[in-house]
Amino acid sequence: MSLKGKSAVVTGSTSGIGLGIARALAGAGADIMLNGFGDAGEIEQIRAGLETEFVVKAAFSGVDLTKGDQAKKLVTDAEAAFGKVDILVNNAGIQTVAPVDEFPEDRWELIVALNLSSNFYTTKAALPGMKQRGWGRIINIASAHGLVASPYKAAYVAAKHGVVGFTKVVALETAEQGITCNAICPGFVxxxxxxxxxxxxxxxxxxxxxxxxxxxxxxxxxxxxxVEVDDLGALSVFLAGDHAGSITGAALQVDGGWVAR
Incomplete structure (x- = not known):
C-alpha cells in the first residue's frame, strides 16, 4: 500500500508506539513530521535515518502539546515543511497511577491536556486543509482504556474515553468530505x-x-x-490508505482479546 505523495504528522513519535507508526508510514512512502521530547542528537539521528532508509522527507517539531497554541503550531510547521498535512496521528500520551482521592491535581490537568485536548487542537488545525483538498486521515491512538476502565487510572481512562468520543464526532462531521477519523485502542504494548x-x-x-x-x-x-508496535504501524498504514475510505468513527481494538471479556 503506497502513501507516496502524502504527508503525515505523528505526535509523540520520538520513541515507542509513535516512532513505530512513523516508521510504518514512512515505509509506505509518506513524508513525516516527528514530534516529541528527548535528546536532540538522538532525535536528529531518527529524523535523518527515516530520510535515508525510506527516501522520504522527515522533519521535527518539538512543540509542547499540552499548550493549545503549540499543538496547532505543530500542524502549521508540517504545512510549512511539506505544503500540506494529509495524515494526522494523535499518539502522544502519559500516565499516572493513584486512587481518585489521592490523585495529584497537577497530573490530572497534564494528562487530560496531553492525552485528550492536544487531539482537539491538532485536529482543528489540520481539518481546514483536509477539507479544501477533499481528503484526509485522522488516526487517534486511544487505548483499551478508552473502552473499559481499571482502578487508579482515573485521568488516563477519562481522557482515553474522551478520545474515542471525540473520534466519533469528527467522523460524523467530516463523513461527506473525503476525511476519515478512527481510533486505535491498543492493549499493553x-x-x-x-x-x-x-x-x-x-x-x-x-x-x-x-x-x-x-x-x-x-x-x-x-x-x-x-501487542506488537509493528501491528499498530501496519493498521495505521491501512487506515491512512484509500482502501479504508469507508472505515470512519471506529474504535479498533488491538488488545489481545482484553475488551472481549
Whole structure:
C-alpha cells in the first residue's frame, strides 16, 4: 500500500508506539513530521535515518502539546515543511497511577491536556486543509482504556474515553468530505516505559519478571502476549490508505482479546 505523495504528522513519535507508526508510514512512502521530547542528537539521528532508509522527507517539531497554541503550531510547521498535512496521528500520551482521592491535581490537568485536548487542537488545525483538498486521515491512538476502565487510572481512562468520543464526532462531521477519523485502542504494548514497569513490579512484589508479565501486566489480555508496535504501524498504514475510505468513527481494538471479556 503506497502513501507516496502524502504527508503525515505523528505526535509523540520520538520513541515507542509513535516512532513505530512513523516508521510504518514512512515505509509506505509518506513524508513525516516527528514530534516529541528527548535528546536532540538522538532525535536528529531518527529524523535523518527515516530520510535515508525510506527516501522520504522527515522533519521535527518539538512543540509542547499540552499548550493549545503549540499543538496547532505543530500542524502549521508540517504545512510549512511539506505544503500540506494529509495524515494526522494523535499518539502522544502519559500516565499516572493513584486512587481518585489521592490523585495529584497537577497530573490530572497534564494528562487530560496531553492525552485528550492536544487531539482537539491538532485536529482543528489540520481539518481546514483536509477539507479544501477533499481528503484526509485522522488516526487517534486511544487505548483499551478508552473502552473499559481499571482502578487508579482515573485521568488516563477519562481522557482515553474522551478520545474515542471525540473520534466519533469528527467522523460524523467530516463523513461527506473525503476525511476519515478512527481510533486505535491498543492493549499493553512492550514499549521502553512498560519494560521499566516490569522490573519495578518484580522487585516490589518479589516476583520474577516472567510472573509479572503474565500475572500482572497481561492479566487482562487473554492471549498473554504484548501487542506488537509493528501491528499498530501496519493498521495505521491501512487506515491512512484509500482502501479504508469507508472505515470512519471506529474504535479498533488491538488488545489481545482484553475488551472481549
Amino acid at each position: 512492550k514499549t521502553p516505559l512498560v519494560e521499566g514497569q516490569i522490573g519495578e513490579q518484580a522487585k516490589a512484589n518479589n516476583m520474577t519478571e516472567e510472573q509479572v508479565v503474565r500475572e500482572v501486566i497481561l492479566a487482562s489480555q487473554p492471549t498473554k502476549k504484548f
